[in-house]
Amino acid sequence: MHALIIEDEALIAMTIEGVLTSYGFTSFDIAWSEEEAVRVAALRRPALITADGQLRPGSGIDAVNVICSRGAIPVIFITATPTEVKKRMPDYPLIVKPFSNEAVLSAVRLAMSNLQ
Template identity: 35%
Template sequence: MTNALRILILEDDAIIGMHLAELLAAMGHEICAIEITEADAVAAARHHRPDLMIVDARLQVGSGISAVESICRHRYVPHVFITGDIVGVRATVPAAIVLEKPFRESLLARAIQQAVSATATR
């Protein structure tokens, strides 16, 4: 089990964002923010300094992929993409940790552990 993490969620669908927040909180994590646009995601990451980001590839304004690139230029933050467009994410970020919507909680827990473990070896 991963230790409790402060997680920033980047998700354009409010219902999915709330579902992810509830699921992650039930797993013992703290949600520092749920953002729906690229600009708000970048600002939230600077403000909250999350341990991990859960990211949808498409946001209401901008891209989750671009948000991650901007955030990680300043400070690397491990991240997991949860999207309906795995092919699109992998085409842009080949080494990305990606889950396809819908997903199982066990796969999310494994992906989080993988993202956090990969950071430890950076």
């Protein structure tokens, strides 16, 4: 399975990648900006997206809107700024930073089970 991690902090992206690997994901794209996220998702459609709400530069929220306009993909927001995500994307799972690996794994299980 392939995942797209939209995150502008390398350590956090690597932590998320580790959790997703333990779930069974085998390939990843890590996008540091809104523009890069949209570009890489167009090249290789992910089975799951994790996204930070605010990026430098851009917005994970806006990237997810563009990517998911091409077809539904499970998304989990992992952000230190949850207010905007809750307001604009209320139907998506939200994990607030700092987070535990268990919280991410639980959200992944839930998101992936909704596909079945």
